[in-house]
Amino acid sequence: MATASRLATERMTLSVIRVERRRKAPRVKFCALEGPMLVVIEADNEDEARAICAEAGLEFVDLCDD
Numbered sequence: 001m002a003t004a005s006r007l008a009t010e011r012m013t014l015s016v017i018r019v020e021r022r023r024k025a026p027r028v029k030f031c032a033l034e035g036p037m038l039v040v041i042e043a044d045n046e047d048e049a050r051a052i053c054a055e056a057g058l059e060f061v062d063l064c065d066d
Contacts, residue, residue, distance in 0.1 A: 032058040040064055 027042040030049035039058060043049035046063070053060040 029064040031061040031064040033061060034058050 025044065027044060030041045030043055030046065032039045032041055032049075032053045034057075038061075041049050041052055043052060050060050052058075
């Protein structure tokens with residue numbers, strides 16, 4: 001008896017956003033979601049991270065653990 005198999009494919013779009021501004025103060029890592037993918041954003045503060053998320057269409061999560 002033949003068994004039927006199904007091939008599942010998933011298409012993923014990855015956006016890379018790099019904003020660099022060198023400062024003496026250390027940057028903080030924030031997590032965001034792009035669909036099912038977790039994205040790490042480095043920003044000076046939470047407001048900047050939220051602005052980056054809004055601009056890129058990401059869902060802001062919170063501060064990331066190192």
